[in-house]
Amino acid sequence: MxxxxxxxxxxxxxxxxxxxxxxxxxxxxxxxxxxxxxxxxxxxxxxxxxxxxxxxxxxxxxxxxxxxxNGQQITGVSEYVGRLRNSIIIAGTSTILAVILGLLAAYSFSRFKVPGESDWLFFILSTRMLPPVVVTIPIFLMYRQLGLHDTHLGLILLYTVFNLSLTVWLLKGFLDEIPREYEEAAMVDGYTRLQAFRKVVLPQALTGIAATTVFSLIFAWNEYAFALMLTTERARTAPPTIPTILGRGGVEWSAIAAGSLGFLIPVVIVTFVLRAHLLRGVTFGAIRQ
Structure with a gap:
């Protein structure tokens, strides 16, 4: 590999x-x-x-x-730098939104009796069942009408929605493993539900949140089909840009490899920083008492 x-x-x-x-x-x-x-x-x-x-x-x-x-003429920074910046903005923002919204939804499903809970969870999961190519054209037409074509907001909304199913299901599994008695004891001591969530649940769920964040970031960072079809110049990200790198003599394979290497580094850094939480998060709840 x-x-x-x-x-x-x-x-x-x-x-x-x-x-x-x-x-x-x-x-x-x-x-x-x-x-x-x-x-x-x-x-x-x-x-x-x-x-x-x-x-x-x-x-x-x-x-x-x-x-x-080396005697080469300079006209300015290439479009790759701007596309990489777009990837950072779009993937980072959509991941943060997906994790926050998914955490709140997962907490609701984990702690409250939601009418039709299984149906809602299946519906949320079903948003990831269709291949992106199936919904690309309808979304493209809708975005053209709404003025979201080739915008950062358009891709951020799309990636957030597609990541929600992943974040809700993963975080619900993590939250189910945190005993409710901790929150009940905190609320007996005078904490509100929100305070108990912030001071009791969140610290124990950090490993799960870190793991979910990495998985969501990888999807948004690597996504190709939507970025190719729904953007042209202003909001285009790095994945559709790298294969099109050309030089005066044709395809610049060394430049494509350099671009791929540069594209890989940010995700590696994030994964390295969160590695301790990630290792605990992927095994959290694997062993039941």
Whole structure:
């Protein structure tokens, strides 16, 4: 499973020629930042202005300075940076909303008698049963009418709704394992329901919340079909952008590998930060007393 990731990282540090060499080069190549430079700098305009003053050169980013030293023309930062920023905004916001709303819904299903609870839970789960391609066209037409096409809000709402089923079901399982007696004892001591939820339930549910957050973030971060069909320029995310990275000589495989590597890093960082909670969360409730 790690072999593709290893090969992707290896390719990102190869030159254009080494990336397409036959047979493939594993160790007998000279590492270079050419892939990252081609990814991060926009050199589509061949007659770009030359930097004349020292200030213009000082204001360059590190990858632009390397490109300039190699005699390459600089026109600005590539669209990949903006698309990666869109991914962070959309995936992060939708994950936070899905976890908050899912936590409240899961708490209601776990602690109160909801009429038709099983039917509601099945309905919530059914929103994930249809493949995205089945509902893409209807959502596209609806978004065009509502003015949500190619907007951050449109994708945030969509990802939040699709993640709700996951968050509700996961968090309900975690909350069911927390004894109700803790809350009842807190309310006997004068806590309100909200105070008991905030001071008693939430601290014990942190592991489950962390695990649910990671799973929700992975879906929103990696989602491809909706991002491809429902956006064009302004709100397009990184997944539909990476396969379209082209250079003057055709497909830039080293730049695509560099873009994929950069796209992988934020999720790895989040998972690493939450790893302790995540490991406890995925096994929480597995053993019953």
């Amino acid at each position: 790690l072999v593709p990731v290893f090969w992707m990282g290896l390719t990102s540090f190869k030159s254009r020629a080494d990336a397409i060499a036959v047979p493939p080069k594993v160790v007998n190549f000279t590492p270079t930042l050419e892939g990252f430079i081609n990814l991060l700098t926009d050199r589509s305009v061949l007659n770009a202005r030359r930097l004349q003053t020292q200030k213009e050169r000082t204001d360059l980013n590190w990858y632009e300075k390397i490109a300039l030293e």
